[in-house]
Amino acid sequence: MKELMDIITHRRAVRRFEPVQISESDLQTILEAGLYAPSAGGRQGVIFAVSRNKDVNEKLGRIKRAHSNPHMATETSYVSKEQPSIADDASITNAFYDAPTVITLFAPKNFLFAAEDCAVAAENMMLAADSLDVGSCYIGAGWTAFADPYGQEILRGWEIPADYYAVMQLLLGYSRKGDSHPTAKARKSGRVLRFD
Numbered sequence: 001m002k003e004l005m006d007i008i009t010h011r012r013a014v015r016r017f018e019p020v021q022i023s024e025s026d027l028q029t030i031l032e033a034g035l036y037a038p039s040a041g042g043r044q045g046v047i048f049a050v051s052r053n054k055d056v057n058e059k060l061g062r063i064k065r066a067h068s069n070p071h072m073a074t075e076t077s078y079v080s081k082e083q084p085s086i087a088d089d090a091s092i093t094n095a096f097y098d099a100p101t102v103i104t105l106f107a108p109k110n111f112l113f114a115a116e117d118c119a120v121a122a123e124n125m126m127l128a129a130d131s132l133d134v135g136s137c138y139i140g141a142g143w144t145a146f147a148d149p150y151g152q153e154i155l156r157g158w159e160i161p162a163d164y165y166a167v168m169q170l171l172l173g174y175s176r177k178g179d180s181h182p183t184a185k186a187r188k189s190g191r192v193l194r195f196d
């Protein structure tokens, strides 16, 4: 394991993946990191639905892309030049970027802290992934991947309780060979206010 601050500063969103599956042991470690995340009231309400099915992941990723309307990038405002997002490249038709493992995090509807519970679990998992040299990307508005009859059929097949919704997806895969690790954008200044 690398040092924690090295992992935190090293982690980047990865959207270009090798077409191979991540190892079962890497997946287990990353899931354990999610299961040990904090949760509001200690309720542990998040459900982690792991899909390693290429066909399912591609279909859901396409549905998600069709239901996304991002502000498209400009020369001065973009998400990532090295690892383009759907906002950077209109030709990307799969909002899951062909990631071999897609984990959808579900949480109870009408629960005040549903999004926070999923986000803290996802960050734990992204840091664990980085420590294992597994690339990851957080995908927001997870419910849009299920916004058509095929998505609804998948939810039934996965037996997701009716009172849960898909908060987000976490993409996992090894970075494409030959890609250098993405560089972090410079940190914006003036965001820390100190009154000590």
Ligand SMILES: Cc1cc2nc3c(=O)[nH]c(=O)nc-3n(C[C@H](O)[C@H](O)[C@H](O)COP(=O)(O)O)c2cc1C
Binding pocket: 011, 012, 013, 014, 015, 079, 080, 085, 086, 137, 138, 139, 140, 141, 182, 184
């Ligand atoms: C709440 C949230 C939602 C995000 N949604 C998406 C998304 O839908 N698609 C995507 O490609 N990246 C998504 N990202 C990843 C961000 O684009 C990425 O974290 C950001 O550009 C900073 O890059 P870095 O993670 O490499 O530091 C999301 C990140 C967060 C925290």
